[in-house]
Amino acid sequence: MKTNFSLLFYLKKQKIYDSGPKPIYMRITVNGKRAEVSAGRDCEPSVWNSHAGRCIGTKSEIRALNSYLDTLQAKVFNAHQQLITAGDDVTADRLRDQFIGRSDKAYFIVELFNEHNEQVKALIGNGFEANTLKSYRSSFKHLSEFVLHQFGKTDIDIKKLNHAFIVNYEFYLKTVCKCSGVSAAKYVKHLKKIVNYCLANKWLTDNPFINYRSKAKAKEKEFLMSEELEAIVVKNITIERLRQVRDVFVFCCYTGLCYADVQKLQKHQIAKGVDGEQWIFTTRQKTDTSTRIPLLSLAVDIVNKYEDHPQCANKNLVLPVLSNQRMNSYLKEIADICGITKTLTFHMARHTFATTVTLSNGVPIESVSKMLGHNSIKTTQHYAKVLDLKVSKDMALLKKKYATI
Numbered sequence: 001m002k003t004n005f006s007l008l009f010y011l012k013k014q015k016i017y018d019s020g021p022k023p024i025y026m027r028i029t030v031n032g033k034r035a036e037v038s039a040g041r042d043c044e045p046s047v048w049n050s051h052a053g054r055c056i057g058t059k060s061e062i063r064a065l066n067s068y069l070d071t072l073q074a075k076v077f078n079a080h081q082q083l084i085t086a087g088d089d090v091t092a093d094r095l096r097d098q099f100i101g102r103s104d105k106a107y108f109i110v111e112l113f114n115e116h117n118e119q120v121k122a123l124i125g126n127g128f129e130a131n132t133l134k135s136y137r138s139s140f141k142h143l144s145e146f147v148l149h150q151f152g153k154t155d156i157d158i159k160k161l162n163h164a165f166i167v168n169y170e171f172y173l174k175t176v177c178k179c180s181g182v183s184a185a186k187y188v189k190h191l192k193k194i195v196n197y198c199l200a201n202k203w204l205t206d207n208p209f210i211n212y213r214s215k216a217k218a219k220e221k222e223f224l225m226s227e228e229l230e231a232i233v234v235k236n237i238t239i240e241r242l243r244q245v246r247d248v249f250v251f252c253c254y255t256g257l258c259y260a261d262v263q264k265l266q267k268h269q270i271a272k273g274v275d276g277e278q279w280i281f282t283t284r285q286k287t288d289t290s291t292r293i294p295l296l297s298l299a300v301d302i303v304n305k306y307e308d309h310p311q312c313a314n315k316n317l318v319l320p321v322l323s324n325q326r327m328n329s330y331l332k333e334i335a336d337i338c339g340i341t342k343t344l345t346f347h348m349a350r351h352t353f354a355t356t357v358t359l360s361n362g363v364p365i366e367s368v369s370k371m372l373g374h375n376s377i378k379t380t381q382h383y384a385k386v387l388d389l390k391v392s393k394d395m396a397l398l399k400k401k402y403a404t405i
Helices: 060-086 092-100 109-122 130-151 163-175 181-200 226-234 240-253 259-263 297-305 310-315 324-338 348-361 365-372 377-383 388-403
Strands: 006-011 022-030 033-043 270-272 278-283 290-294
Touching: 006 060, 022 060, 022 092, 033 060, 033 092, 060 092, 109 130, 109 181, 130 163, 130 181, 163 181, 226 240, 226 324, 226 348, 240 259, 240 297, 240 324, 240 348, 290 365, 348 365, 365 377
Parallel strands: none
Antiparallel strands: 006 022, 022 033, 270 278, 278 290
């Protein structure tokens, strides 16, 4: 809301004044509240017009002084306009501070990023996970080192952030830090979160990301073809630790659960669904979205297989899941045993569910997205690569249609 103000130039009498020139002061009044600042000049009382707030006369010195006061008045009006444009409350003190260039508080990018990470740390288990904090800490480390590398300082004012800063930071991540394009884009995205926070609090007036566009392309998601998945399922594995890892991996290939979700999956989260069959009813740890997944027969068999396993019985878990590091390590052995040349990782099970198990068998992407617990189909498309087999089936239908014409 626009707030009017009044401006007055006057001669201020000092306590020890006897005679001679008096200093000129400027008084800003907003809603009856006043703020004063020295004009940096003085004037003889005999040539001062208190009503006009200017000197009387035509001498060059007097004209120069009046011109100077006109310039100060214009700057005050400009400062007032800046406050209005920024949506700030206009008070006498804020208008005076804006005029003399005095900021309320300086904010620094590295300091703000550190405060953000401390908040995330405090919210672990209540909206954030430990891995999220780990990622933010890596981002903080890269940003801190970049600021020192680029400016020779440990921190800089956020007002120094501009398009060049972002472009140079991305270049630094790719060259000095040897980050991939996707990783660099992730760290720049973390920086953007802090910038958006500053914009929301009006600590920044210009968005340095306004003309920035990331050119990073998501890496193609690897998955198992149906023959590869079948080779793992039917393989007779005699080593118990590998057999257990294989079963958990296959279970996720047929349910789409990620490591964090299958690790905490409890028995009561498997119940009868709308069709009377067994379903998984859980919440994704990463996005906190509910997920409902009908269990295929092979997945049910695996659940029943480990029902009396000591780890499952003691902790009410569905499956005995090892640490993520050990799971991935043992999967490399399983790949060798089964003759699979791909680098087998646990998260590949989720990709396999999205492609080989569901999409390639005609399950609509909307249903796949729901079972994966995604908030949008766009996210699902990164996981769910449409197979050549699916394209072949779709085109076969088209060929059949044209053959009858």
